[in-house]
Amino acid sequence: MSAILHPAGLQAEPPLGAADVAAPARAAVEGLRHTIHSNLRRAADALPFLDRPRAARRLTRRMEAALGYTPNLRHPRTFNEHVAWKILNDRSPLIPLTTDKVTARDYVAAKAGSDLLIPLHGIWDRAEDIPWDDLPEQFALKAAHGWQMNLLVRDKAVLDRATAVHQCNAWLAEDHYQVTGEWGYRNLRPRLLAESLIAGDRPSGVPEDFKFYVFRGRARLLSIHLDRGTEQYGYRFYTPDDLRPLPFMGGGWRGPVPYTPPPEARALAAIASRLGEDFDFVRVDLYLAGGKPWFGELTHYPASACIRFPSMVQDRFMGDMWSGRI
Template sequence: MRVDLPGSGRGWMARPWRRLLRATADRVTWLDRIRNERRLRRQMQDALGYAPDLRHPRTFNERIARKILDDRNPLIPLTLDKVAVRDWVAGRIGEAFLVPLFGVWERARDIPWDDLPSRFVAKTNHGCAYNILVSDKASQDREAVIRQLDAWMAENYYDCAREWGYRSIPRRILVEEFLRGRQGGVPEDYKLFVFGGQPRLLKVIHGRFTPEERHFYYDPQTFQPLDIGCFRPADYPGDAGPPPEARQLHDLAARLGAPFDAVRVDFYLIDGRPLFGELTHYTGAASLSLGSYEKDLEVGEMWAEALRLKGKAGAARRRWPGRAGQPAPG
């Protein structure tokens, strides 16, 4: 029979020591960084099937991991906050692109349920996938919605995801209009990957929250299907690709993505009109399946190329003497 001695790191001493180490890492920046990097490596290895190189990142997911660990752009927490981002988006592209909002509350029980329409979306502002779609208020269990919102409000999403931008977001509940898609259900999701201020990849999600959900990738300017991810438009002859109205999204995403090295900008198209969904800085938590290591590398190179071009354009503007009011080339 094996007996673990005090100080051996096992048995009755293991849990207190782990709690102490976690508490210390929470307060000491460099320890927290080491812990987060180790966690990311394990997570990515399990999800993607390759050992990530976080010292010399090349793939899309390796670059997202470095963004999680290093990028401290102060706009990241603001734009992850689903309440605060609304004013920021309105200032850059206009209020007309915001989903109608019924209200913001700090407690679920303060929501005036009886005053809400029959369909709405309730969500919290401080995390990912904290959404409840209420398609029929009359048949919805009100107490279940309140319990779920309270549970999310009790969580700090940073403790789950270890993604810096979520660490200090003040927690609130918001209720938005339930958007109807072309078939009356949840609308398609248009996600533009913006690198160096330029949209380089468009992902369209059909059939969200259904067994028929599928994800297609396109060139965001030509709408040419791309061989990325697990689904191919060619395997679904009924898919005609993005509608012509989706061409509006390119410039809108570029304006919203300009302050960041990389960000994903999400939109809906409702009767041909773009509505802003969210900004995502940590797409897939550095574990997004793109179909293969080679495809992951291909998207990572899109990111790197966009930053190189952005750097060259910035250098040209700085060198151009010109005359007053005369812009630099490009």
């Protein structure tokens, strides 16, 4: 194509072809579509009545990625589907009450007695207010409004307090409801608490962790976790009443020595059932140290409805426990 000369003698650009016009047009349309989508999403986030459908979509995507199947959130059958249904629909005021690690202590004391509670050394709204010198040489520092926010201090003398304050402030800034959509964490007051550090009888010093799956006030399943946080960590499922192992549920020990639950563990199922009697389901975590039980926490949404079972059989088995089929 020959160039076109303007009267001034300057050479002009050749005429635009169809492809030259289409590319910028497509880019403009795509940009407009993206802008409209972003604006609609921001508008939806500001409308409370859209919380549930938005949470359902996000939860479905997360479960699909983790579990490999599309969950049925209207008619749950598997355990993970039941947990998801609870996240989206169960609005019992007891859920946030027992999710908060501070207010849960009052609930447990009323249900099972204060002897079950690990000694408390303080509650603070700000990390800068922690009186480090007044705390014992060993303690557990936790955030009350979330999960996996724990600092186990085994020797206060070597604790880097500035680093601990920085970590605590990061915890206080987190909002698990915004991250996971789990209703029980919505509007919980960010706080810190320090409890005594409970030492276990095993060589690792970590107490045996008994997690009871309580359905409608009855402990139906137990998973025992040993040596958490060490290379020997492992778990196994048992029947709560007679402590019979359930190999088909998966899990196992990494340590070389076989494990037999102590006789004192038989009394824990009754405690767990009492603590879970106000819910259709809750996981009750108890510790055993020196033959004495201690309260750990109440968990309403295990793994955010994304437990990776060995197969669908286990997922369905626990779902049938929830629904009363077995």
